[in-house]
Amino acid sequence: MSPRKAAQDDLTKEAIITVARDLFVREGYSAASMRKIAVTLHCSHGAIYYHFKNKAQLFYEIIEADFQKLNQVLESVLAEPAETNEQKLYNILYRYIQFGLTHQKHYELMFLIRDDDVKSYLQEGPNKSYLHFAQAINSLTEKQLSIKEIWSIYLSMHGFVTHYCKSETAFEEVKELASSHVNFLIKAIR
Amino acid sequence: MSPRKAAQDDLTKEAIITVARDLFVREGYSAASMRKIAVTLHCSHGAIYYHFKNKAQLFYEIIEADFQKLNQVLESVLAEPAETNEQKLYNILYRYIQFGLTHQKHYELMFLIRDDDVKSYLQEGPNKSYLHFAQAINSLTEKQLSIKEIWSIYLSMHGFVTHYCKSETAFEEVKELASSHVNFLIKAIR
DNA sequence: TTTCATTATTGAACATTGGTCAATAAAATT
DNA sequence: AATTTTATTGACCAATGTTCAATAATGAAA
Known part of the structure; x- marks a missing residue:
């Protein structure tokens, strides 16, 4: 032995x-x-x-780091200079999609895993990322948005990424569509 | 034996x-x-x-029937009387969410399964359902909508359902949110 | 240096999975 | 009555997550 x-x-x-x-x-x-x-x-x-302790726990520790990475992306966009606030808002939304579709497997692991073992572990990560997201959007819009409106925007972004993650389409292939989706959402709050 | x-x-x-x-x-x-x-x-x-032939094939035959059920829901809303076209549009979107969240496990099986075995089978079902959806929306809006706009609406709906499927929230608990999400989307195409 | 406790690693074992296939019996056909 | 077709069985395989007694490597105490 x-x-x-x-x-x-x-x-x-x-x-x-x-x-x-x-x-x-x-x-x-x-x-x-x-x-x-x-x-x-x-x-x-x-x-x-x-x-x-087990596979789910191992998975959890890995994915926590990925959420931090997403948060960093959002923060860096906020820090970047831009012409207008609306331009910055566009950037945030666009970059969210870009992150999701250039790290599809990560996004999938972060937001789409339905395994029961895993579910009990994942809570904080998604929540914290959403707070980042909401705060950024709130700070970038003149008109005071309701919580529900921000939430609708988030869910709509999530839908876009989710769909193309599932079909394994590269970001490059849908960047025009991503752009028009973002503009569509911005129009809804204008 | x-x-x-x-x-x-x-x-x-x-x-x-x-x-x-x-x-x-x-x-x-x-x-x-x-x-x-x-x-x-x-x-x-x-x-x-x-x-x-195998588990995936069995699954496929089951889920095909569920897509038909969804299509029926959409058609029945189209057939229902309503005050205005916009009212009907609201109903379609709202009922889509309702279907998704009152048949969460079905929706999950239909749209969220990522299993490789299954993936090769599922194609037609989602496509056909989307065509129903798109056609309904197109017929209910005065202003001619672009294909991209309709697609954005669909993805935004999908995002809503996906999220609450994952958190296993009952439709009853989020029906007000569903309502405001739908209104949010309608606003974007007005 | 020798002893001993702690810490880290192994691999056998278990229950469960999707899938295959020779054996076989029931039913239908001749 | 004989034969063919059809449907069912369960042993078997390889793979999985998880547990755990056995054990070796390490560092501290004697």
Whole structure:
């Protein structure tokens, strides 16, 4: 038997996360198995359970980081200079779609996973991202928008990304459509 | 061994579909197993494979019927009397949300399943339903709408339903929100 | 240096899954 | 009565998530 690796290639949470994220993104939640992750890490699948309670927990830690990335995108657009507030608003919405469609698998993992195990973990991430989104929109519109209107905009954006994530269409292929969708939404609040 | 049932309770496709639909709706695609279906049917799981090529094929035949149901809903709203065309337009959109949220598991199976096996089968259903939707909207608006605008409306509706399907919120709980979302969209094309 | 406790890793084992297929019996046909 | 067709069975396979006793590597105490 060989029940242990040398200390030098200690199995760290970091290493597991790196490999697991790649596999989750490439194959999705259910197809990415603990055993496949273990093979890439050159360790046994059991070892992963020493560092993470279960598959859902491992997934959760990965996806939390992705939400932070989305928040960063939104913040950076807010920080960018733009001619008008409406231009900036357009940018925020457009970039949200761009993020979703250039990280489709991530978006899917973040917002579309329906696995019961996972569901109990994911709460804070989506909420926090939405707050960012809402606050940005609120700060960029002259007319005071109702909470419901902002929520409608968000859901409408989400619908766009969701649909093209499902059909696996690249952002490049639908950027004109994205643009007109955003303009459509802006028209609704003008 | 008892390699066959009496003829009277012959295993029909109909019987399998009835049991399978119930299980798919209650537990979702992946959790509903062929073996569970077989137990309820009092047959072996192997027998199901005589009638259906595989799980995805069984799923497909079930879900096709659901798309027809959605189309019926849309048509019946079109047939209903209403004060104005705008009122009717409101009804169509509102009822779409209602359908989605009162048949959440169905909607999920119809529009949100990401399983690779299933993906290859599902094409026609969603397309046909969208055509119904688009045609209805087109017939109800005075101003000639562009294809893009109609598509934006559809995606925005889809986003609403998708979100509340995921959080498993009952239609009753969000009917006011649904109403304001629909009004929000109507405003965008006025 | 030797002992001992802690920490990390292994892989066998379990239950469950979708799917295949030879065996076989019931039903229909000749 | 014999034969063909049709439907059903359940053993079997490979894969999954998860658990856990066994065990080795490590660091601290003696």
